[in-house]
Amino acid sequence: MSLFLFLSFVALLSALGVVLAKNPVHSVLFLILTFFTLSAHYLLLNAQFLAAVNIIVYAGAIMVLFLFVIMFLNLNEETEPQKPMLAKVAATVSGGLLLLVMVAALRGVEPTGYNAATFDSQIGMVDRLGMVLFKEYSLPFELASILLLAAMVGSVMLGKRETGERNF
Amino acid sequence: MESLSNRAKKLEKKPMTLAERAYLPAIFQGLSITMQHFFRAATKKQITVRYPEETRPFSPVFRGLHVLKRDEQGRERCTACGLCAVACPAEAITMVAGERKKGEQNLYREEKYAVSYEINMLRCIFCGLCEEACPKAAVYLQADKMAPPRYERDEFIYGKDRLVEPVSPDNRSKRGIQLTPEQADKLRTQMQSA
Amino acid sequence: MSLESLGWQGLVILVVFGISLLIATYCTYAERVIAAFLQDRVGPDRAGPFGIVQPLADAVKLFTKEEFFPSGANKALFIFGPCLAMITALMSSAVIPFGNFLKFGETVVHLQGIEINVGMLYVFGIVSLGVYGIMIGGWASNNKFSLLGAIRAASQNISYELAMGLALIAVLMMSGSLSLRDITLQQSVPGEWHFWNVVKQPLGFIIFIVCAFAETNRTPFDLPECETELVGGYHTEYSSMKMGLYLFAEYVNVFVASAVMSVIYFGGFNFPFQYELRSWLSSSQGLSIDAAQNIIAILGVVAVFAKIFAFIFFFMWVRWTLPRFRYDQLMRLGWTILIPLAIFNILLTGGLITTGIIPEIKQWW
């Protein structure tokens, strides 16, 4: 329990850091820390596979690309454009709305708690996950993979050289 | 066009074969070459000279640190004529001439001698022109000594204290006119009696 | 798990940690000696007999050098970069099985830091984090060459991680398990001929080893620290022990990559005729079954380290043989050759499994 509280505390703190940090690179690093604490939460839930994949995909690949782009753009405090007041208000309102939706959605949820007798410690293990994913949810899984494939083909199309185009 | 020596190799840019494009055969070829060298280190004699313990022999015509010779009676040969300084392309040599006093005949061979004689080893290019210019066979570049590295610049200016060779026939430089055994014996007895 | 075995397990973790550091230390020495031999030279031979305490001399040198902070550098991140590089490098050795188990009476000690059933994913995740150390260090230096090195490292790692993962998937399809211990045990079934995965996955192994070179930033893929173009790459501005940590992390990475390859493709702690040896020890030598098992386990540790050292040697051998790739060649190799090959390998493996040419793996332990 204390581990959970500590992790949640760090997660919230680093999530705040993402928003409040002036330097975009710091923001990205805070975001990575947030992913780590989330992965630790997965581990507490005995979902090792999810924890590892979260780190590989988000911290290991997506955030590297984020950092990559931010380093290329060389954003920092001086060059950061001042957003107009309207944009700030709009951002606050939409963020608040999101919060409202989430609170409303989760309000009705009743945590079932955990029953030592029926609890299955193997539930988050990778073989169980695979069974569920490929047996019960195989159609959504395949649909998602087709979506990703389409995205991949699209990015290859975008990145392809066109004849007559100059490349540097 | 006909080439002059007919040794030029004609290079043709052929499209690479599959084996060449796969790149792996070439990698293995390279790896095997380096591996041969790896084992050569164990079998053949190594060519590295481990410097402080081993040294490479000097060539007999090596031009190293200068020496100012003495003659068979232990007198300095140099007469401060300045020809070496004139010949020196690097202007490394300076000297002050002086007249030999009475009673100094056993110190200096000629009536005029060098009161001070300095060679700046940082300027010197060890060309050996001073040696060739000297009419008195006084200055030589030794084949077995080098001007060693120092920390300070002024330590590279070698005065007479470091240039003139010792009187003792056993410690003399191997370059230049050598003493015959009789002359050496005579000099030894002279030194012992003095 | 009893408290006592928990204590033993802690000891194993410490030993693994120490061994990784020790091996990385001596890699710096081995690299120079091997480089020297490959180039007909002598190599370091001044510090101690055959230069054996050379790493110590290097450490003293690095520790006593001036700590330098470039102006305009982001100080916190500048320090954090090398730390992160070192931490991620050291973390991945935790799940590698360096041996089977030792049994003293009731206590069973697994010669592995921690056994988790997603061991391979763990290694993969930690390796993918390794690039942050380089990126942060390169960015925080406030130097364009460092930044270029960092960006090269990032794009190179992402590109080659893909091919590496795809090559591993083919192994996973055969093994049906992500646990490195299971994968090791599968490679030697008692009473059957000893089959290492490299025999079943030659193409996958070649892809994996090429990617391992790229992931550890070793020649021919050491473009992030390419001195002809980028001064020193991401560690241009680093001096003293911070620089040392980067160099060190590279060797720890080499060690881990070698360990992973020997475990996944070369049978890990298995060695030929181990079961025959065990039954011979227990039957005709009169040892108890536990003692025989312990002897086999210790020999297995020797075997896995022999394999690891062979791979480390290979890394160095390649480094002193091949010239560096050009950056576009590197990217072309990664995206247009290795990834299609890896996908082809997956399809091939799938076909061979469904047709039954690659037999199904029995969970025999």
Ligand code: SF4
């Ligand atoms: S060796 Fe050449 S440069 Fe040196 S002092 Fe003699 S003449 Fe000058």
Ligand code: SF4
């Ligand atoms: S060393 Fe020879 S050339 Fe030079 S001053 Fe003396 S006598 Fe003349």
